Amino acid sequence: MILKRALTLLSVSSCLTIYYSQEKDIDTVFVFDNQMKKVKLFHSLTTLSAADIQKNSSNLSEVLRFQSPVYIKENGRGAVSSPSFRGTTAQQTAFVWNGININSQFLGQGDINNIALFGYDQMEIKSGGGSVIYGSGAIGGSIHLNNDLSFNKGFNGLFNSEIASFGTYNNFAKAAFSNDKFSFKVSGNYLISQNDYKVPEENYINRNGKFYNSTLNIGTSYKIASNQTISWQSHFYDATQNYPIFTENGNKSKYESQTVRSLLSWDINNSKISNSLKAAYTEDNFQYFGNYNDSYTSGGINKNYILKNDFNYFIDPKWNINLIGEFQQNQGEGLGTSGITGKVKRNVGSAAGLLRYFATPNLRFEAGIKQDFVEDIKSPLLYSFSGKWKANNWYSLNLNFSKNFRFPSFNDLYWTPGGNQDLQPETSIQTDMNHEFKVGDFKLTLSPYYMRITDMIRWLDTGLGYYSPFNTNKVESYGLESQLSYQKLFNEDHSVKLVAGYTYAKSINLETQKQLTYVPLHKFSSNVDYQYKFLRVYAQGMFNGLTYTTSDESKKYAIYPYFVMNAGLSATFMKNYTLGIKVNNITDTVYETMAYYPLPKRNYSINATINF
Template sequence: MRFLYSLILLGLCSVYAIGQTQKDSVLTLETVVLSDVKLLKNTYGFKTTKLKDSVLENDSKSFTDVLRFNSNIYFKENGYGMVASPSFRGTNASQTAVIWNGISINSQLNGQTDFNLINTNNFDQIVIKNGGGSVQYGSGAIGGSIHLNNTLDFSSHFEHQVRLSYGSFNTQKASYTTNYGSSKFAANFGFQYVTSDNDYKYLDTDDVNENGAFNNLNFNLNLGYFISDHSIIKLFHQSFIGERELSGTLNTISRSKYLDENFRSMIEWTTIGNTFTSKVKLAHLQELFKFYQNKTADNYSFGKVNTYLIKHILDYNVSNKLALKSILDYNYFEADGSSFGSPIRNAFSATAIATYKPNAKSAIGLNIRQDVTSGFKSPLLFSVDGSYRFNTNYKVLLNASKNFRVPTFNDLFWQPGGNPNLKPETSYQVDLGHQISYKWVTLDLNTYYIKNENLIQWKPSNSGFWSPINIDQTHSYGTEVGLTATKSLGKHQFKFTGNYSYTISENTKTKKQLIYVPKHKANLSLAYNYKRLSFYYQHLYNDMVFTTSDNLTGPFYSLPDYDIANTGIKYQLIKNKSHDLKIGLDINNVFNVKYNNVAFRPMPNQNYNIQIHYKF
C-alpha cells in the first residue's frame, strides 16, 4: 500500500508544482471544441476510424446496425432489439472495451456492453480503435475499443434538433437535442424515446415475434464552464431506462421481460498550461437490472453495481518532439444481486506513456501500466506503437501490446455455476497496418496476430448448469481491409466505403474455430447526393458461423451465411441559415432475406421507416 500512496502523492504533487510554475503564463487555446482529443494523439500505430456525422444521423438505425454495416465488428443479437454483443477480431464481447468520455463503461457483472442500449444521438463523436488497449483503458480492451465522446463548443451559438420517425412493427422514435455555447459556458442536452411492438414475421413460417416489444428513454446533459483562462470544469451525465420483453426462439415461447437502468455522472476539472494539461475525473456509475421469468408476475431476480472512480491524467510536453503522460486511476466497485451476493472490488492502476515525434514523418509511443486489483495478481502491461510516412501517399503503422481481463462478478460468484478459482486472461498481440491514399481514394490494410492465455469461457458442466473455465490458449489472426472513395462531379457527389475482414480464431489445442466467429465478413455503402436529394445503399455479407465447439455443420451446429441490404432516400425541404428540414424513407432488409445471427432467433423481414429531421 505504501507504493500506491506514494504514486498518488507523487501525481498530486507534480500537478501542484506545475500549476504553480505556470499560473502566471499566458494561455492560448488552439480550439474551443473540447473532447477526448488525446485518443488520436496517443495511438500513432493503431488503426482508428471516426464515424462521420452523416452515418450517425441515420435515425432509423440502432447503434448495433450502424457498426454492423460500417465496421469490421461482428455482432450477435438475440433477435432484433434484444441483447447485442460484439466480436472484435475474433475475440468475445467482454474483450471489447466501450469508453465513455475517457472511462470504461463495460458491465462489472458480465464484462460486456449491450450496444442496443446506446443511442447515437447522444454523442458528438464515435471512434473505433482496432487492437489492444488495456494499457490506457484497463481490463477488457483486448480486441479493440469503441469511444463515445461528448464535445463542448465554446463558440457563440444556440442550436436545436428534433427527430421523429415511424416504422414497421409500430416502431416510434422521438428525440430532441439542443446545443448552446458562449466564450465561457457551453451546454448540450438531449433525450430520445423509443417504443416498438417488434412483432415481425418469422419468414417461411406462420409465426411472429410474440414477446419482443421494447421501450426505452435516453437522457444526456453535458456542461462546461471556464473558471479562469486556464481552468475548465465540465459535467457529463447520461441516464438510460429501458424495458424489454425477451424474445423466444423458433422452438420456445418466452414470457419473460428485462428491465435496465444505467446512470453515469462525471465531473472533470481541466487545468491547461503552456506545456501541460492536467485532468481530474470524479465519476459514479450505476447499473441495475431486474429479470422477470413471467412478465405478468411480481417475482424477479436482480443485480446492481455501483462504481466510484477517481482518475488523474497529466500530459506534459517536454519539447515539441517529446511528450510524457501519466494516468492514476482508482475504482471501487460494490455489487448486490440475487444470484451473486454482495461482492466488493478495489482496483488501482498507474500508467506511464511517452510519445516521440522526431520529425513530421515518424512517431513512436511507449506505454507501461501496473494494476493492483483485490483478489488478483495483475501482470505488468506494455504497449509500443509507431508510424512512418514514406510520402504523401503511403504510411505504415505498427503496434504490439500485452493486455488482460479480470474475471467479472458473474464469472466468479454467479449461483449456480460461478467459478471463484478463475485466473485473469492475458493477451499478446501485434498489428501491422498500411494506409495508402491517392487523390480521392484511401485504402487501409491491417494484418494482426493475437494470442490469448486463460481465456474465460462458459460451458455446460457435469452438474447440468453452465460454468466458466479457463481455456489454456487460443489465438486469432487475420486481415482487415477498408476502402473509401469520394468523388464530386459538378453538383453530384459520390461516396463509397467498404470493409472486409478475414478472421481465424481457434483453440490452439483442438484447432477448431471458436463459436460465433465468421471467417469472412464484408460490407459496403454507396452514397449519392445531388443538391437537396440524397440516396444510400448498404450491403452486408456474413459468412457461416459455428454454434458448437465441435465445428460440425447443420441446422443444430452452425448458422448459414447471409447477404442483407438496406437502402434509403432523403430530401431537404428547407435549407437556409436558420432552418434545415429533411424527410426520409429507409427500407431495411430490401430483399426480404431470412437470416439470424444467433441460433433459432430469426431477425426481421423487410421493413420500413420514415423520418423527419429538423434543425433550427
C-alpha cells in the first residue's frame, strides 16, 4: 500500500503512474475525452487554457491564428473561415468535442466561426494524423474542445463583459458547484458585433458584416460508486452571420446555424481496468437567406447518433491494451433549393486496438490498428506507431508514423447535380520526428514532418454546366514545426511566460508541381505574458509569409507577407475584480487571409471580470 501511494505521486511521464493512478484521478476531476491523457504520452500538443482563449475573444479563428501553427483563411472578420494544418485542406482537419468528431457531414469540415469559442475548459491542438483514435478527417491535425468536471471544489463562478470596436459586445458567465460525489457546471455566452470596419487603403468597407451568436453549456457528473461515474455534457449554439458585400446596393444575404450536442458517459476506473461507454447525439442545422429579409432559400439538417466504448486494460505495469469500438448513424436532409434533395443517411462503424509498452520510465511505444466500416464505401485499414525516448534530462525524441483517411461527405456523394457515389476515401501516409530540448527554464521542440496524400477529392468542371467531385490529386507535404517556450517565477511577485512558434510548410500538387493555394511557406507566432503582483501584460505577434491564392503560383494575386501585433493590460483588485484593455493590430497593418477580404486595422476593447 505504501508503494502504491508513492507511485501515484510520480509524474505522468512514468508508465507506472498510468498504471496506479487511475483510481485517484477520478477523485479529482472527470475529463470527458479520456483518450487525451494517453495521447499526451506520445504526441506533442499545444494546450490553451480559458485565459489564453480570452486573449482573442472575437472568434475561434483569431485564437488559432495567433496561438497555433494552423493557417486560417477568413472571408472577413467573423465570416466563413477554414483551417490549413501542415499544408492540408479544411476537410483534412478534425474538430473534436469531448472525444467526439464534430466535422460537418455535409461539408466534411468545421466552419471555424460557427464553432463556439467560450465554454470549454481547455483547447488542445494536435499536429499530425490521428484517424486511428479520432476518425475521418484527422489527416493534417486535430483541434480538441474539452470540458472537465472537478469534485470537492464547492461553489465558484465568473462573469466577464467586454465592449470592443465595431459595435461589439461580448458577455460570458460560468458557475460551478461540486462536493465529493456530485459536480455541476453551467456557462453561457452572448456575442454581437455590427462588424462595420473600414480599410481605406483597400477602398474596403465591411458592409453587411454583422454577426451574433449565443452559447449554453451544461455539464454534470455523479459518482455512483467509488470507481464509477455517470456524466453528461451538453452544448447549445445559435448564430447568424451576414455575408459581406462589396457595393452599397449589393444583395444582402445571411447564414443562420443551430447546433445541439449531448454526451452521456458511464466510466469505470480501477487500478488495472478502465472502461468508458459513451452515447452522443449531435445536430447541426443551417439556413441560407439569399435576401436577409426573406425566408431561407436553402439549408440542411444533419443528425448523428453515436455509441462508443473505450476499454483499457493493464496486463502488467509494462503492457497496456486499449480497445475502441464505435457505431454512428449519420442523417442529412436538404432544405429549399439545397443541392441535396430529400433525406440521406449512412451507417458508420469502426474497431480499433492499441498496444502500449512501457519499457522503462523513459522509453515507451504505442502501436495501433483500425478498420472502419462505412456504408457503400470501401475503407482502408489504418495503422499508427509512436515511440518516445527521454535520453537524458535535456533531450527527448518522439517518432510517429501513421496511415489516416477521410471518407466522402454528403455533398461529395449526393449533391445534385454532380454528386459522385463512386468516390474513394482520401488516404495519407505521414511521419514526423519531434526533438525536444530542455535547458533550464527553456524548452525547444523541433518537428520535421512528411505527408503524402492520395485520392484527394476535388470538385472539377465537368463541361456540362456544373462541377462534380473526383479522386484526382496526389499531394506531397513536408516541412518543420517548431516551438520555443520559457516560463519563470521570480521572487513570487514576477512571472514571465513566452511561447513562440515557427512553421515551414511545403505542400505540392504532384501533378502540377505547384504549391497548394492558401498554404503559406512561413508562419511565425509568439505570445509573451508578464505578471507583477496584480498587474498583467501580454503581447502577441504573428508573421505570415507569401501565400498563393491561385493554383499557378501567380505572385500578382498572391497575399504578400505581413506582420500583426496585439497587446493587452489588466489589473486585479481585491483578488476577485479584474479590469483590462486590449489593442488589436497595434501595427495598423493592412492584411488579409483570404483574397479580397481585408481584416480590421487597429481596434480596441475593454473588459471586466468578476470571480466569486
